[in-house]
Structures are given as structure tokens and as C-alpha cells.
Amino acid sequence: MRLPSLPPALLWGSSQAGSSLTLAATAWLVSGLSPSPLINSLLPALATLPVLLPLQRRPAGYALQLAAVLALLGAGIGQLSGGVPRAVLLPLCLLAVLLFGLGLEMSQLPLQRQLLRWRGSTIQGLRRGTDLGALLGHLLTALLFPAALQFAPALLLLLPLGVPVVRGAEAPEEQPPAGAAAHAIPFSRHAALQGLLFGSLFALLPLWVRQVGAGNCFDFGMVLAAYGLGRGVTGLLPSLAGPLRYGLMAALLALGQLTPGWATVLLFLPLGALAAASDAALVEAMAQLGDAPLRWQVLQHSGAIGGLAGSLGMGLLSQALGLGLALPLQLLAFLAVAWPLGRQALRPARR
Secondary structure, three states, X not given: OOOOOOOHHHHHHHHHHHHHHHHHHHHHHHHHHOOOHHHHHHHHHHHHHHHHOOOOOOHHHHHHHHHHHHHHHHHHHHHHHOOOXXXXXXXXXXXXXXXXXXXXXXXXXXXXXXXXXXXXXXXXXXXXXXXXXXXXXXXXXXXXXXXXXXXXXXXXXXXXXXXXXXXXOOOOOOOOOOOOHHHOOOEOHHHHHHHHHHHHHHHOHHHHHHHHOOOOHHHHHHHHHHXXXXXXXXXXXXXXXXXXXXXXXXXXXXXXXXXXXXXXXXXXXXXXXXXXXXXXXXXXXXXXXXXXXXXHHXXXXXXXXHHHHHHHHHHHHHHHHOHHHHHXXXXXXXXXXXXXXXXXXXXXXOO
16 A cells, blocks of 8 residues: 555544544534434444444545545534524434444554554554544644534545545455454453443533533533543553552542532543553453454444443433433443453453
8 A cells, every 4th residue: 555655653643633523523513403412422323333334344435434524514614604404414414423433434444454564653653643643633623613614624634544545546455255344353342341431421521511511612622632631641650450440530520520610621631541541451451362453443343332332321311311410320330330340351252
């Protein structure tokens, strides 16, 4: 594969920045289009739904992500003009996110493997690109508003990796045997359980910031940026046992109920560091799989399945009980799984 003469980590990080900006901007846009917790929880659910589909993984799927961002850019312009009704904008946003998720699921693993063939490219470098890219995307979410000003930079960030893919400049990717696409990635119930926790936490975060916290898009973006920055400094954490990590996350969420404004934003720094440490521990326990990109993909794939259940579950509960109970319910969920999830060994098995 011949891509522009940019470091693989930079190409990957730019793509991740565009992805995080796209998803965060869409989440904030939808929270303004509908106050329903259930409707808002559909957005992350649709983004992760493609992990359940028997898709053929190929780099060309990246083109679907570009098409989705173009559709979202149109939605942002339509909202800004005031000439497009919400009844049109809301379904358009939901369908575009589904399309984006399809492209992400199809292209992420083959593109990552192709980048790793480059001289000097490592999985650690790509992971750093992922974390730094997500941080940049979330900072841009905070600084750019309205949506029309967010989706245009998102498209530009996606293009460095996307243009050669769309042009077919990469070498053909070896395809798995017919019928094997849906079974290529093992399933981990522990990663799925962790995904359920974080899926339910972030599913209603934009709506919670907007309605309960009386915040704006800047506040929402800074919460996400603080979380991403925390993920980047996880190496500063002391070694912690699994149950203690999840227990500390629960304590941070409890403290967030008592602290106002920027203090709550700052709590997402250690929360991000603890989450990244938990991710690394789960991936390390999958050493028997060998392939580093595959291990991270197992974490993302199984976590997305759990996140799908978590986001819909939290949406249903918040719809029935009220949005104000979303974070207290999340606190109870972290406490409930702190011991079993932290103590049990990860044993991925093929589905």
C-alpha cells in the first residue's frame, strides 16, 4: 500500500481525530434536536451496531465514513439555516452515524494491519495516535460550534488516510474464507462487560451536560478532552489491582455528584487514566492471541457489543426514571462489577 509520505501514527491519529470529532459533534447535535434519553441513546447504539453484522473487512469501507461525514455536514448546514425541520435532521443524523459505524467496522482492522507493515511502525505508535487523535477531536468539539463548523474539519482530518483508499491506491487486502468474516474476531465477555459500563456512561453524557448540568458544547467537549487526556497519562498511575481500579472509578463518579462545574470536568482526568489502565490489562491478558492489532480489536469489538447494550439500557432506564438518575445508576453499576470484572481472568473464545 502506498500512502502519502506521512508517518503511519500521524495518518492514523488524524483519522482518529476526525472520527472522534464526528461522533462527539453528532452526539451534541442530537441532544439539541431531541430531549428524549431513549432517542439520544440510539446514537451510540447505531454507531456500534455494525459489530454484530457479518461484514467483510476491507480498507475500502473507509469511504463510507467519508460519505457519512458529508451527510452530517449537510445536516449541520441545514440546522444552521433553520430551513430543515427537526423531523428530517434527526433521522438523517442517526442514519449517517450508522453508515459511519459500518465504514469503521469494515476498515479499521485491515488499515491498521497495513500501516503496521511500514518500517518503524508499531502498535504502540498507533495506540498513541489513537489517544492523541481522540484528544484533538474532543478539543475541536469544544472550540468549534455550531455543527457546520465541526463536520468540515472532521472531514479534512479523515482525508489524509481516506483519499488513497478511495482511489484504490492500496494493495489488495487478503480476504478471509467465505463466511468467516463474522467469526474472525474472538469474543470476550469481560471486555463486553467493561464496554457495557462505559457505553452506559457516555451514551447520555451530552444530554446530561445540556439538561442537568446546564452546560454547552464547550463544556461537553472539555469533559471528553479531560477523559482523553487522562487516557494519555495512564503511565503515571501506580500499579493497581483490577477491583481497585473499578472501585476508584465509582468513587470518582460519586464525587462528581457533589462537585459543581469545572471540578466535575477535572474528575474525568483520573477516570480516563483508570479506564486506559483497565483496557491495557484486558489486552495483556489476551497474549495467547498473539497478533497485537487483533487483541485491541477484540477489546474494541467485544466492548462495542457491551456498549450497545449499555447505551440502550441506560436510555430505557433514564426514559422511565428520569435523566437525573443516570449518573447515580452508573455509580451502582461500577460498584456491582468492580470485584467480578477486576478479579476474573480474560478468556476470549470464538463465537
